[in-house]
Each structure stands twice: as C-alpha cells, then as structure tokens.
Amino acid sequence: MNRVRPSIRGRDNVAKPLAAIASGAALIVVFTWLQVPSSPQGATGTAAAISPDTATSSPADVSASPGPGDDIVPEDAMRLLAQIPHFNRSETEVEILGSDTRFAVSADATLHTDFSPGGSLVTVVEASEAGVTAYNADLNSGVLTDLATVDVGTTTPVGTRSIAEPLLLIGGDTVVAVQLEDGGQKTLDLEALPEDLAGPTTRAPFVWSASRQAVATMVCSPETCVVDLIRVSDLSVSRVEEPFILHALTDSFALGYPSLSDRRWHVIDLATGQRTPVAPQIAAAYDGFARDDGRFVAYGSTSWEPEVDPVDRPVVVIDPVSGATEMLFDQGPADWRYLYTGWTSTDWILLEEREGSGRTIVNQNDGSAVTFVLDGAGQPIAP
Numbered sequence: 001m002n003r004v005r006p007s008i009r010g011r012d013n014v015a016k017p018l019a020a021i022a023s024g025a026a027l028i029v030v031f032t033w034l035q036v037p038s039s040p041q042g043a044t045g046t047a048a049a050i051s052p053d054t055a056t057s058s059p060a061d062v063s064a065s066p067g068p069g070d071d072i073v074p075e076d077a078m079r080l081l082a083q084i085p086h087f088n089r090s091e092t093e094v095e096i097l098g099s100d101t102r103f104a105v106s107a108d109a110t111l112h113t114d115f116s117p118g119g120s121l122v123t124v125v126e127a128s129e130a131g132v133t134a135y136n137a138d139l140n141s142g143v144l145t146d147l148a149t150v151d152v153g154t155t156t157p158v159g160t161r162s163i164a165e166p167l168l169l170i171g172g173d174t175v176v177a178v179q180l181e182d183g184g185q186k187t188l189d190l191e192a193l194p195e196d197l198a199g200p201t202t203r204a205p206f207v208w209s210a211s212r213q214a215v216a217t218m219v220c221s222p223e224t225c226v227v228d229l230i231r232v233s234d235l236s237v238s239r240v241e242e243p244f245i246l247h248a249l250t251d252s253f254a255l256g257y258p259s260l261s262d263r264r265w266h267v268i269d270l271a272t273g274q275r276t277p278v279a280p281q282i283a284a285a286y287d288g289f290a291r292d293d294g295r296f297v298a299y300g301s302t303s304w305e306p307e308v309d310p311v312d313r314p315v316v317v318i319d320p321v322s323g324a325t326e327m328l329f330d331q332g333p334a335d336w337r338y339l340y341t342g343w344t345s346t347d348w349i350l351l352e353e354r355e356g357s358g359r360t361i362v363n364q365n366d367g368s369a370v371t372f373v374l375d376g377a378g379q380p381i382a383p
Helices: 074-082
Strands: 007-010 086-089 093-097 101-106 110-114 121-128 131-138 144-150 158-161 167-171 175-179 185-187 202-208 214-220 225-231 236-239 245-249 253-257 266-269 275-277 284-290 296-301 313-318 325-331 337-339 348-353 358-363 369-374
Touching: 074 358, 074 369, 101 121, 110 158, 110 202, 121 158, 131 158, 131 167, 144 167, 144 175, 158 202, 167 202, 167 214, 175 225, 202 245, 214 245, 225 245, 245 284, 245 296, 253 284, 253 296, 284 337, 296 337, 325 348
Parallel strands: none
Antiparallel strands: 007 101, 086 093, 093 101, 110 121, 121 131, 131 144, 158 167, 167 175, 175 185, 202 214, 214 225, 225 236, 245 253, 253 266, 266 275, 284 296, 296 313, 313 325, 337 348, 348 358, 358 369
16 A cells, blocks of 8 residues: 655645544544543543553743743733644544644554644654654644654554654554664564453553653553553663553653553552552543653543533642642533643643533643633634
C-alpha cells in the first residue's frame, strides 16, 4: 500500500475550523477494547483509561496571555484558546487544525502532539510498504519532515518523539528507538508479558515525563496494563511491578490506577515501587497530566455511576511527594466537561464540554475561569 502524504492547505479552505472534539482519547488513537461507560470518553466509545497525548505535550507559547495569578478576562482567554491546535476525527481521516494551517492524515495513523514554546509540532506514524514511517508536520509552517522508517512487526504501530531529545520511539510487537541525528536504531529489551494478562492485548501510546528524560510504554488488556519505564539517557528499561493504567509521568512518579475495576487515583514512587492512593474525593478517575513543577493535574467523578447519581467532577492538583490534593476546579452535577490533555501547562487547563459545544479556560493559580460556547462553525464566541 502506497503511503499518501497528508493534504495541507491554509485556514481559508477549512470548512469547520476548531471543530468540536469527540473525546480526549479519540484525538490520537481509538481503543475500543477499553470502554468505560461512566466517563466522557467511554460514552463516545473510546478509552478513558488510555490518554495518548496525556503528558507528552509542552505548553504552547502564551507570551501574549495573562500572567499567572492574573484574573482571566475574555479577550485574554480567547487569545490563549486560539493558540491551542485541535483535531477533528472522522471515519476516514483526522483533521489537524493549527493557527494558520490545516492538514489531514489517515484515520488509521497514530498522532503525537508536542506543542513546544513558539511552535506546534505533530509527529505522525503510519504503516507503509517499507514498514512504519514517521514524519513531522509543523502547524506553523505547514512543512512535512520525514523522520524514519522502521520495521516493528505486525501489530498496529504507535509512535512518539521528544523535542528535547532527538529520539523517536516506535512500538508494535517490539519497541524500537531511533536516534534521529544519525539514524541509529536499537530494539529495546522488554520483559515478557505476564501469563495472567488476560484477553487480547494492544500497545498503548507512549507517555513522556515533562522533562523528556523518562517515557513509559504500556501493553494493555481489556482490564489493565503492563508498564515498562524507559530512561532516555541510556535507553535502560525497567518493569513497573504490578499492572497499572498509567496516565501521567514525571521522572520520579507515575499517576494512574490499578485497573478498570479499581479506578481510584494512585501515585507510584518509581524508585521504591510504593503505591499511594491519592485524591480520595475521586472514585472514578478519568484523565490527568504532569506539570513541569513535578505535580499532577487530575480529574474524575465522585461516583462510579454518574449517569445515575448526582455527582461532582473535580479537577485537582496532586503533590506526589506528600500526597496532598488541592482542589482546582469543582464541576457540579449539571456540568459534563472533561480535561483536554492534548495541550498542557503549569498555569492553565482547558476543559471541553461533553458534546463539544463549549470550552473553559481555567487559571491554575487562582481557579478563575472563562467559558466559551461555540458557533456553528466551531469558533468560540466571547461571553
């Protein structure tokens, strides 16, 4: 099958700019085998347990936005919102919408976003006749850059790269590290999967730490995941002792939960393996990401059955060292907004309404927020 390069054109040709996003997980890759009915992602038929771009994105350039601690005003929030690229997935393609460009890739492709300061970069990984091909698409310039072509076996490939390190990881049946400077490749030595990992398995998208010095790769069954941790400095690999559905990673801690049967947030100390339950107000975890300061932003539901029970859906900040949890934004029973993890920041969070009809920008320093509704073309309307 010949690989078709994505189409690129200016924003004037976009029919529906900033189209509504169906779910956080659906932005990058769909895992229909991990459905969680009680979550926004599960409600759309995708996996709440796996958040592909969760902690792999750097903050966008927010130099023109309000400073930390400043109350948000609509004009500033609109400016900030315009800097966040968005995705629109159909049955045949994924639209990637930047500030001035739009391009589309196959619906079967795996995407990894890395929104470095001053730039918006998307790494696309898709199957080709030669194996698995990865290339970069720059949302600012519209330029495509080939990275590498690697044979990683027969399973659906997933890929990711780091802006800070010239390293590309592609996983299928195996995980291959490609040094982009010289094209050198190394197949990583991963432990065999445990025999009691029941059901069909699929490799989930990689999760990077905020510093880009650690990255996790997971193989998931319908119930839980086996996690291997890769250190970028020497490409050493270590196995997290017990199965864990990981959402976010720092160099020292991991955030996630044990399984779909136990979705309470836990933090793992990567040095000792100790697991600590955190955020006790959240009974069913949904999603989260790691901040540059080493803390986690996480959210979830106060009930396992939010369709039945009146529930809150709090967004909290977790200190993995002390286990302390700070309320950031409390969503009441009438709200149904989920945390958008395709773009992360230490100062801001973006919440998307369940049906894609609105977006909320929240200041992490003081909890102030501005909510926008979207017009028929998906454009935010100033309140």
